[in-house]
Amino acid sequence: MPHTSAPSASTPRLTVRSWFVDGLTPDAPPPFAGNIPTSSLDFLTQLPTSGFACWVRGRSGLVGIGRRLRLRARGEDRFHDLARQWDELVAAAEVDDRVALMGSGLVGFSAIAFAADSGVDSVIDVPEYILGRRDGRVWLTHVGGDEDPTQPAAQSDELIAGLQLTPTPLRDQRIVSRAPGHVSPERFEEIVALAASRLRSPEAGERKIVLARDEVITAEDDIDVRTVLGRLNAEFPSTWTFLVAGLVGATPELLIGVEDGAVHSRVLAGTYRVQDDPEKEVARARAHLGGRKDSVEHSYAIDSLASTLGPVTEELHVDPEPHLLQLANVIHLASDAHGRLSTRADGSRISPFEVAHAVHPTAAVGGTPRARAMDLISQFEEMDRGRYAGPVGWVDGYGNGQFGIALRCGQLEERNRIRLFAGAGIMPDSEPESERRETDAKFAPMRSALGVDWSPDTSH
Ligand SMILES: C=C(O[C@H]1C=CC=C(C(=O)O)[C@@H]1O)C(=O)O
Numbered sequence: 001m002p003h004t005s006a007p008s009a010s011t012p013r014l015t016v017r018s019w020f021v022d023g024l025t026p027d028a029p030p031p032f033a034g035n036i037p038t039s040s041l042d043f044l045t046q047l048p049t050s051g052f053a054c055w056v057r058g059r060s061g062l063v064g065i066g067r068r069l070r071l072r073a074r075g076e077d078r079f080h081d082l083a084r085q086w087d088e089l090v091a092a093a094e095v096d097d098r099v100a101l102m103g104s105g106l107v108g109f110s111a112i113a114f115a116a117d118s119g120v121d122s123v124i125d126v127p128e129y130i131l132g133r134r135d136g137r138v139w140l141t142h143v144g145g146d147e148d149p150t151q152p153a154a155q156s157d158e159l160i161a162g163l164q165l166t167p168t169p170l171r172d173q174r175i176v177s178r179a180p181g182h183v184s185p186e187r188f189e190e191i192v193a194l195a196a197s198r199l200r201s202p203e204a205g206e207r208k209i210v211l212a213r214d215e216v217i218t219a220e221d222d223i224d225v226r227t228v229l230g231r232l233n234a235e236f237p238s239t240w241t242f243l244v245a246g247l248v249g250a251t252p253e254l255l256i257g258v259e260d261g262a263v264h265s266r267v268l269a270g271t272y273r274v275q276d277d278p279e280k281e282v283a284r285a286r287a288h289l290g291g292r293k294d295s296v297e298h299s300y301a302i303d304s305l306a307s308t309l310g311p312v313t314e315e316l317h318v319d320p321e322p323h324l325l326q327l328a329n330v331i332h333l334a335s336d337a338h339g340r341l342s343t344r345a346d347g348s349r350i351s352p353f354e355v356a357h358a359v360h361p362t363a364a365v366g367g368t369p370r371a372r373a374m375d376l377i378s379q380f381e382e383m384d385r386g387r388y389a390g391p392v393g394w395v396d397g398y399g400n401g402q403f404g405i406a407l408r409c410g411q412l413e414e415r416n417r418i419r420l421f422a423g424a425g426i427m428p429d430s431e432p433e434s435e436r437r438e439t440d441a442k443f444a445p446m447r448s449a450l451g452v453d454w455s456p457d458t459s460h
Pocket residue numbers: 210212253268269270271332363364365407408421422423424425426442
């Protein structure tokens with residue numbers, strides 16, 4: 001039972017309808033004729049070039065089309081404010097859900113700012129249509145506004161026709177510049193050196209801090225995010241590919257998943273930069289990641305996850321040993337955690353926003369100890385991270401949701417301009433140049449998905 005909030009008078013009364021579309025007749029409008037989506041690429045060409053949201057891993061996930069409404073929050077209470085607004089929206093909605101799977105019924109896509117003092121809104125976007133795919137089943141959800149009382153009676157075919165998807169070929173943008181952002185590569189090395197020396201000083205209370213830098217990619221004309229998402233999805237099948245409020249990327253790290261009362265999380269810390277072929281470099285990566293710096297760095301991330309997830313879960317189990325997570329550009333030390341969501345005294349469930357709030361920021365994006373590391377980040381990093389390194393994902397009206405950590409991503413600032421972000425965990429023995437190279441390896445997925453012609457420096 002999700003935690004319920006009484007809707008206020010101003011809460012829109014949405015009419016929500018979900019139904020399976022994998023058995024539709026061949027005369028249904030495209031792309032629903034004949035068991036769609038046949039492949040993620042086929043499906044992407046059906047999407048509009050903008051005005052959609054997605055959370056997809058492999059061939060499963062959710063795609064939102066159009067925008068019914070946006071909920072916003074800022075500041076220290078942003079998680080709580082979003083949770084309250086979402087609960088009110090859910091309580092006011094009229095839902096006819098014939099699918100009853102996680103991610104059916106009312107769904108919102110959410111991206112939350114990394115820091116409480118960010119000048120960027122944390123949001124929940126509620127689309128007009130949501131296409132879901134899970135375990136081979138495909139469903140569609142229509143979200144009608146309260147201005148349209150006829151919607152509940154509309155036939156599925158009429159609702160599908162309202163989607164008006166017209167295939168347009170995926171485009172490749174011509175990149176005209178790649179420029180340093182607020183934190184240049186040189187400045188990044190300087191702040192890494194400063195941070196590492198601070199961590200080495202006997203009076204330092206911090207043991208690890210994650211520092212990041214940004215860069216700005218400009219294209220000649222509009223960036224086709226469908227192309228970017230298609231490439232990320234194909235090249236990084238084990239990651240969660242996302243697009244929420246212009247934040248686009250493919251994260252290998254699941255902050256929290258809450259599904260039918262089960263909670264899971266995948267924590268990463270410790271990185272090996274792939275030089276050529278990840279398959280052939282596994283032994284080298286294992287040796288590199290077995291070193292003191294990366295294993296201690298990883299243990300901080302595990303400790304912070306276990307201590308913050310503990311209060312909101314029962315029977316929490318964390319992998320006793322990390323495993324290697326192999327991606328095309330980097331190999332990480334990874335650990336998975338599973339538990340059951342605690343229930344409140346009144347029997348209601350804790351919302352995914354609260355769980356995300358409890359664990360954010362993990363040591364993978366903040367540091368250890370958490371509060372001191374956050375102070376140091378704002379002292380050393382000369383930028384607002386915005387939604388980079390914050391939680392990004394979806395929630396439904398039944399208390400389910402998934403939030404990844406927004407890594408390997410960029411924020412669209414204009415239709416032809418995107419700001420990319422990448423960071424690295426800084427330890428007392430960190431070498432500035434090596435950490436800067438690690439950020440280059442973490443920029444690589446977005447650079448290549450955007451078609452930036454650039455050969456990474458692969459030397460260690
Ligand atoms: C901060 C980032 O990565 C984090 C996640 C995995 C491994 C990390 C590391 O080894 O430093 C980082 O903590 C980023 O990709 O921007």
